[in-house]
Amino acid sequence: MNASDSDSGARDVLVVGGGVAGLTAATFTARAGLDTLVLNGGESILRRNAHLENVPGCPAGVNPRLFAGLLEEQAARNGVAVAPGRVVRVDPRDSGFVVTTAAGDAYEARYVVAASWSDASYLPDDVSCRTAGSKTYVDEDGVGRISVAGLYAAGRLSEQYHQAVVAAGHGAAVGITLLHDSGTPFYNDWVTPDGYFTERGREVPPGCEEIDAAEQARRQAESRELMRDRFANPHPQTQRTHPSLVDDERGRVDESWEVGDD
Numbered sequence: 130m131n132a133s134d135s136d137s138g139a140r141d142v143l144v145v146g147g148g149v150a151g152l153t154a155a156t157f158t159a160r161a162g163l164d165t166l167v168l169n170g171g172e173s174i175l176r177r178n179a180h181l182e183n184v185p186g187c188p189a190g191v192n193p194r195l196f197a198g199l200l201e202e203q204a205a206r207n208g209v210a211v212a213p214g215r216v217v218r219v220d221p222r223d224s225g226f227v228v229t230t231a232a233g234d235a236y237e238a239r240y241v242v243a244a245s246w247s248d249a250s251y252l253p254d255d256v257s258c259r260t261a262g263s264k265t266y267v268d269e270d271g272v273g274r275i276s277v278a279g280l281y282a283a284g285r286l287s288e289q290y291h292q293a294v295v296a297a298g299h300g301a302a303v304g305i306t307l308l309h310d311s312g313t314p315f316y317n318d319w320v321t322p323d324g325y326f327t328e329r330g331r332e333v334p335p336g337c338e339e340i341d342a343a344e345q346a347r348r349q350a351e352s353r354e355l356m357r358d359r360f361a362n363p364h365p366q367t368q369r370t371h372p373s374l375v376d377d378e379r380g381r382v383d384e385s386w387e388v389g390d391d
């Protein structure tokens with residue numbers, strides 16, 4: 130399989146699960162130019178958190194539902210298509226996979242990343258897994274490869290530590306592994322100051338970008354404006370908890386916790 134073959138009608142990458150690991154993996158593959166779709170069949174477990182205090186870069190913590198939304202927004206800005214859909218089957222084909230949702234929609238993709246937290250039920254029978262209590266974990270090689278070539282597992286589903294930064298980091302590693310396996314030209318996903326490579330007599334490596342001071346100022350102004358806006362008001366989504374504790378299928382708690390409902 131080579132991700133540069135784009136005439137079969139299949140997507141390059143389909144990610145199952147739009148949580149921390151899946152959105153991060155998808156952001157890396159899309160930024161490297163692969164046509165990437167995320168199918169998400171629910172909410173990230175992170176939305177149950179009450180205040181997220183250990184993700185890097187947020188000294189006073191951050192609302193976890195705002196953080197989850199920012200991950201979705203970042204993926205979309207980088208070219209990831211995100212669609213609702215609960216995946217119920219992944220079937221290998223000669224040159225990729227057919228992914229089927231509970232609604233009966235079918236998608237073709239050359240590569241599939243399973244990033245569905247605790248749901249491994251849709252994976253082919255020959256995927257090597259292990260069970261621990263009520264949980265199933267997919268066996269992987271540390272950077273996402275599993276027992277079926279072209280299929281990858283990211284985040285908690287592959288028994289990473291149950292922390293957002295670990296899921297994000299593993300998602301990034303899995304995305305980069307997929308890029309290498311697909312033959313996509315990739316060195317590092319870096320944005321550097323103008324001349325960083327070229328003034329040392331080097332080509333800008335694949336995945337990297339050099340920008341000048343004016344472009345840096347434009348991007349930083351846009352970033353300040355966007356973050357000011359997203360952090361300006363309390364996040365409107367109602368606090369979640371474990372669904373067994375409240376009479377609500379999504380685990381929504383008393384509205385007095387936060388300003389809004391959804």
Ligand SMILES: Cc1cc2nc3c(=O)[nH]c(=O)nc-3n(C[C@H](O)[C@H](O)[C@H](O)COP(=O)(O)OP(=O)(O)OC[C@H]3O[C@@H](n4cnc5c(N)ncnc54)[C@H](O)[C@@H]3O)c2cc1C
Pocket residue numbers: 145146147148149150151168169170171172173174175176177178179180181182183184214215216217244245246247248251283284285286290291292293294296
């Ligand atoms: C109450 C609570 C508090 C927490 N607090 C913290 C904290 O303070 N700090 C911290 O670092 N971590 C915290 N965590 C842990 C953190 O949320 C997880 O480790 C992290 O979200 C795991 O990322 P993931 O991508 O593997 O799973 P998720 O982020 O849950 O993403 C999985 C996604 O896959 C979707 N999905 C599942 N099955 C399917 C399917 N068949 N088809 C399509 N989509 C599917 C789900 O709907 C979800 O959107 C907390 C967790 C809980 C429950």
